[in-house]
Amino acid sequence: MQSVNKSVGAFSPLRHKTFRNIWTTSVFSYFGHLILGVGVAWEMTRLTDSPTMVALAQTALMAPYVLVALLAGAVADMFDRRLIALVSLAFAIIASATLTSLAFMGITTPWMLLLFTVMIGCGVAFYSPSWQASIPEQVPADQLPAAIGLGAVAYNVARSAGPALGGVIVMAFGANYAFAVNSIFYIPLFVAFFFWRRNTVASRLPPERIGRALVSGMRYAKHSAHITRALFRVFVVCLCVASANALSPLIARDILGGEADMYGLLLGASGIGAVIAGLMVNAMRMKLSTESALKLLALVGALALVVVGLSKSLPLTCAALFIASGASILVVSLLNVTVQLSTPRWVIARALSMFQTCTAGGIAVGSWIWGEFAADYSVQIAMMLSAGALVVTAFLGFLLPVPNDIAEDIQQIEIPEIPEFALELSLRSGPIALEIDYDVDPEQAREFYNNMVSMQKVRMRNGGYDWSLARDIENPALWTERFHCPTWGDYLRMRSRYTQTDISVQAKIKTFDRFEGATKVRRKLERPIGSVRWKAETPDAKQGPLDYTGP
Structure with missing residues (x-):
């Protein structure tokens, strides 16, 4: 619960x-x-x-x-x-x-x-x-x-x-x-x-370019376990339950021996089940944890698909479709809630669009797969196989569990101060390399390292790439975190994307650092051979960021 x-x-x-x-x-x-x-x-x-x-x-x-x-x-x-x-x-x-x-x-x-x-x-x-x-x-x-x-x-x-x-x-x-x-x-x-x-707060920075925005959204999803698991789970569940709607015309004609009017009744039963299920989302979350609900709904939905495949009775088939449709809508809605509650506002529309794509993609692929099985074997076999596949999805919770109660605070905490710089930079100047030093008691090295793994995810999903952590050979207490941002503008955007949970991760790591005062951060503008300017006050002539399509 x-x-x-x-x-x-x-x-x-x-x-x-x-x-x-x-x-x-x-x-x-x-x-x-x-x-x-x-x-x-x-x-x-x-x-x-x-x-x-x-x-x-x-x-x-x-x-x-x-x-x-x-x-x-x-x-x-x-x-x-x-x-x-x-x-x-x-x-x-x-x-x-x-x-x-x-x-x-x-x-x-x-x-x-x-x-x-x-x-x-x-x-x-x-x-x-x-x-x-x-x-x-x-x-x-x-x-x-x-x-x-x-x-x-x-x-x-x-x-x-x-x-x-x-x-x-x-x-x-x-x-x-x-x-x-x-x-x-x-x-x-x-x-x-x-x-x-709508109450809006104007951003201090111009919006990302469309290509960079697409990459940022996919990168955030990739490095957020909650979102990645929700996207994968909704895809496979929709793939499995797609058999019910995709094969409904054949169920009406070949199994029940009906015509178009019977097909309409089957669609009506599915729709009513979905409507009622949509009203039960909050009640379901109140009674069960998300993962427990997903497992239960997968098993109930699978049983309903079996009944649809075997039943020769119109009322029984309608009841089974009512249950199967309701179960699938509850699964989609619960996973949608997971995405909404674990995604900060700056990337929420992109996360939801990926969720929509996975949902529609699962239905499209599933409809094709079960249609092929129905054509090669029979409608009954296709329904049995889809039910079996849906049962398998219940066990995904042991490998890719969805959090029962999302504890993350996704309220964004923008860092107000703009870093000092002596070079003439534009928002397109880049790439920017960042190095952060930590002085850590060697006795706490393992614990510090484990916490830095969480920091890696924070940096990567908020816009960084090429993250690494190095330990000084001569001075084992000295650790250096290093990562890149594509441009100066991207680095400034990263500073506006940190959530309260991200700040908490940083605060935890700061407890290991024995350096007094502010964290030691070095920000560098990377320059390929032949591009170094002779004077610091010379404006950066770069017209755009280096191409970047990495993680």
Whole structure:
């Protein structure tokens, strides 16, 4: 069991006006997006007989979530998230309205339909990390898990009825009206973000360049065990449970002997299970540790998949899909909470975009794998194998455990003083080499070294690279920590990224240091042969940092 505020209910985040407005209007946007999917698929069947083009319609709608997620996360961390959300939604609205106009004029073509579908998908995909990263700014920290659960509820409420509503609109009025409804349903969400008055603190430094921001985000995730484990676990779980939705049409037709109406019932059961599960996130964290919950949910989900594969009864299959979908949503939500609670604000959107990519990637890869097994063997065997794989994920907790209660304080502590320097430096000057000396009692060498391993992770995830620790041969008490930053600007950014937990690690190491006064730090500008300036006051002519794509 984790330290969870028992007074926080599933709907507590809705007491906060900004979150309530954005969450409510997001339900409409999800409905619109799902209605768009039905309209695009039907319009494509009208425009062409090619099965490939029909399949590409859904690919065009979902691919942006994977392809631009990391870029969207980097942009959301670099600039005002409210502004990014507004621009992204405006782009989606304009693209959708343009597609609607072309459809009413009757001049759409298959490739034109795909193009505008991708454009709409890109707008929504760019909006998503900005919205998720903004949730901690809209609700108190103790309500964050419930807010994340409500985010899953919003989508799954739409998933339960959106496709059916889209089908009714298309059958009654035509695909062009489905496009129009989508355009309209994005507008309330745009208005909600427009009226959100976000409190921002301007950075003293310009934003990172986009390439560097992408590398910084991936480097932070790589050197943060909490995030790395959450990303891997959500990928493998989504890969395993993807069989339920991917094979639902075949389950309805081949196992239950039904038609499209039965397929709709199966989707409805999955959606309702996901909605109810989304409301249980905080209660689950209150009763069980995260790792215990993940293991239990994996076993329950696996049992449900077995029932789906063996059942010939529609009610039993619906009940099993209800459970399987609920278990998967709880797993995703619990891991999402882990990422949110262990990531500082400067990189949160990038971390969430990686989480989104792993989730979507797991579903995409899993759908393909289980589809291949179903084609080569049978739907039943595919379901059994996916259930077995899901059982295996329960044992991942012994190798890659997710923390039960995250103790890290991710509040950023910016170091206000700018280091003194005599050289004329620009933000692009680099690389910067840093050397820090420690005078340590040889009797404490082993304990000091063990603590420096933690410091290595701090330096690496906040922007450093080529970290090393050396011990003086002549004076065994003298230790030197050394690492690099790509540029002077990157070094200054690193100083603004330290969290309270990072400062605590440094304070612990300082207790070993016998040097009196401030820590002895040397900052050096590395210069390749032939580039040394003759006068210190000569401005650094370097136009950009050295290429760096390392860890």
